Every structure is written in C-alpha cells, then in structure tokens.
Amino acid sequence: MKLSNRVKALRRQTDWTQEQFADLIGVTRQTVISLEKGSYTPSLLLAMQIAKVFDRPIEDIFYLEEESP
C-alpha cells in the first residue's frame, strides 16, 4: 500500500507556485516537489496542515493506493 495525494492538482487549481505553497505549509520547495511526485510521505501534522491550507478534508487529498508489482 502506498499513500498517494492530489496535492499537485489542488495546488494548480489555486494557482499557487510551488514556492508559495511551500511557504504556506512551512516546508522547502524541494519537499513540495517530493510530495507531488509521491516520493515523500508527509507526517500526519504536515498532511493536516496541507488539508487546512486547501480547506478540504484530509481524505480528499490523501488516499491509499495499491502498489503496482
């Protein structure tokens, strides 16, 4: 199982740059890149912060996905 997210799509909807979004959630731009690529699984605290910034429930942004073999 892998934790995937819709951060990239939601960020684009709001017209934020990666830099702006990084500042809003208090991380570096490189972390936003890793989050969007799905290579970094955020902590619960960061995930909740992201949900707060997008004003959406956490499960709208993060979801479990079966890993392809």
Add this chain to the structure above:
Amino acid sequence: MKRVIIQSSLNICLYFLFAAFISSVHDQLEVFNDDPVRGTGFNITLKLPLVLPMIFIAILLTVMGYLNRTNKKSTFSEWSVGMAEFSDQDEREEVITGKATRVAYTTFLSTLPALMIPFLFYVQLVEDFPNFPFYAIATVLSLGTLSYLIAWIYYYKK
C-alpha cells in the same frame, strides 16, 4: 543541500589540516626523561611557515562556513555552537538527516575495524611514515563524513 555539501567538505578539509598540524607538532616534539642537563619534560618547536598557513586556511574555511549558513540571522556564536549539517529546514530534511546519519554510522562500524588491520604492521608503518596514526584517524573521520554527504544528497534528490 548546499549547506550540507559546504559544511561536510569543510569538515573533511579541517580533519586533514588538523592531522597535518598535529603531525608537525609531533615531528618537533622532544621528550626528555632524567636528562642530565634538562631533567624531565618536553620541548615543542613550532615551525611558523608550516603552522601559519594551516591556521589561515582553518580560519578561511570557518569564515566560508559562516557566510554560507542557512539562517542568515544567526550570530557567529550561535552558528559555531550548532552543527550546520544538522540545521534541517523541514520534516523531510530531518528524515534525510536521520537516514544519512545511519549510513555514516554504518561506515564508521566498517572503517574502524578495517583500520585495525594496518595497525598489525604498526612498527613498520610508523618507521616509514611516523605520522600515520593522525592521518589514519583523519581518513576514518573523512570517510564517515563523506558517506554522510553522499547519502544526504542521494535521499534529498530521491
């Protein structure tokens, strides 16, 4: 990433500089025991043409490290107490630092026992290369730091 590269590289340079400095002191260290004229004690002569460039390079490297610090608001005293390679900017960097530290620890666990092997030939080695122990320690420290640096970059770019 820049701060980790700069600080780790500076640390490696400083290990070898310090080894060179201690070697020069060791070369000129004179220990006398129950000497009819001088009694018991030791005498150190520092060759300034050798020591001064080392001190200058060490200061230069420290200033470079300070100028490239992440938190530009930190004073020199704050910066010098903290370790720049551990000044993570967010939770992901903390995770990376944890993984890189694990790699560095594993490197120490393998390089330190490996260092014991040349010490089997200690007498011969010290005869040919009297300052071998200082450089051996600097090499082990550098390998640990280098593995930390490589692991940090690897996980950062992943």
